[in-house]
């Protein structure tokens with residue numbers, strides 16, 4: 001899949017919005033690798049949580065143009081705005097909604113769910129401030145911190161999503177989730193198996209200082 005243009009986003013934008021990095025590109029590569037599967041799935045609704053600059057959902061929206069509705073969410077209003085601009089600049093059709101995770105969506109409606117969460121292990125205090133800020137309409141200097149700060153085990157936001165996953169994914173839905181080794185992917189796989197999901201490490205990449213992987217999650221009841 002082509003990496004969308006981001007030349008409309010300035011260095012000032014990237015002071016508030018997460019700039020695409022190795023983690024973003026790994027998620028893009030995983031989607032590229034699974035395009036045949038996605039073509040067969042013919043998803044009606046694809047959603048990226050925490051879309052940041054919007055490069056990932058824009059790339060997918062272009063690829064699946066014609067048969068999928070694509071949506072992006074982010075708690076950071078500047079990220080929602082950047083996502084809209086990236087989609088427009090690249091000729092992709094999608095909507096961008098400011099909300100936490102999938103809070104604004106109909107239950108069990110999402111066929112393809114993407115999330116590159118704030119995954120870095122930090123103190124939990126970082127996130128308490130995030131909850132306060134996320135109620136404000138304005139963007140703050142701390143938005144960038146909230147794009148990577150993950151609290152204990154780098155899992156605070158991810159764990160909220162995992163608890164809600166059964167209510168978010170459609171019966172044939174699939175989740176592509178980016179994780180760091182420190183997020184304990186094996187523990188997450190076991191947890192999901194207990195909830196009747198099938199989770200596999202779909203792609204892995206070592207970069208200086210980080211060992212990243214993409215978890216692919218489907219319902220056990222879904223045909224593979």
Ligand SMILES: C[S@@+](CC[C@H](N)C(=O)[O-])C[C@H]1O[C@@H](n2cnc3c(N)ncnc32)[C@H](O)[C@@H]1O
Pocket residue numbers: 018019020021023024027049050051052053054055056073074075076079099100101116117118119143146147148157
């Ligand atoms: C690591 S960045 C990923 C950005 C983009 N998806 C990418 O891969 O380049 C994480 C994004 O999640 C957003 N985020 C953090 N907590 C969130 C939440 N509870 N609901 C929605 N978005 C959230 C941040 O604002 C940030 O844009």
